[in-house]
Amino acid sequence: MLGFDGIVENSIDATSTRDFVAEYVSMLAILMTNLSRISEDFIIWSTSEFSFIELADEFTSPSSVMPQKKNPDILELTRGKTAEVIGNLTAILTTIKGLASGYGRDLQQIKSSIWSTSKISISALVILKSILLTLRVNEKNMKKAAESSYLIALDIAEKLVQNGIPFRTTHKIAGNLVQIAHQYDKSLNKLSVKEISKIALETKVDPNLIMKIIQSTTIISSLKERKSFGSSGYDEQKRMIEDRMNKINSYRINVTQRDNNISKALSNLSSKIAELIK
Structure with missing residues (x-):
């Protein structure tokens, strides 16, 4: 009725384990670490010394004293926010490691780390997507x-x-x-x-x-x-991009199905509650 795939048989495990939280935040910490590395690449490539790319104005800002500067603020903030996410993961693991079996009130303290990590990661992905869609690539300089x-x-x-x-x-x-x-x-x-x-x-x-x-x-x-598997050749790059797009589409379908199942379960639950109230 609640939309879960099944039950957790062990009651202590069901009420006190937070492995799923640690795994979730850990994956997001790894994600943010990769976004931070991409940000670092873009920051270097956007400098006048490299001039491989040019960031759109809406994702940069001038210096407080030098108006000619075009600072990659959003990318720098992405690097900084990554440290915060890694800190959240450390806080969660540190909280969990000191607990005995069973529920401890300490566990409520990790909730803020989950919400903070989710908000930061979602925002970083949305913003980086916008940066990618608007940046200009200087092919001449790269070549x-x-x-x-x-x-x-x-x-x-x-x-x-x-x-x-x-x-x-x-x-x-x-x-x-x-x-x-x-x-x-x-x-x-x-x-x-x-x-x-x-x-x-x-x-x-x-x-x-x-x-x-x-x-x-x-x-x-x-x-x-260059034709070898995973190489830098044109054909292999196109194949890898297509393969990743297929994976992304598969993930989207699975998430949509899961969302639909939960919505259906909540609707059925509401109907049953309504019947009981009558």
């Missing part, structure tokens, strides 16, 4: 950073392996290519034949093969060619 950091060095090493060269050797070749490129402040595909030939001579690998691979390898080609 520039990716290309300037020699990320394709691994792709070059792997392509050399595909041509029958041991990875130990290709690893050394790619490392030396990066070292020279960094020394002369240039990208890998700007290396000269002379610079590549010196490395090829040391490793006894055809310099023309190395040059051909370097010229045909880019950040875009890397993302297109």
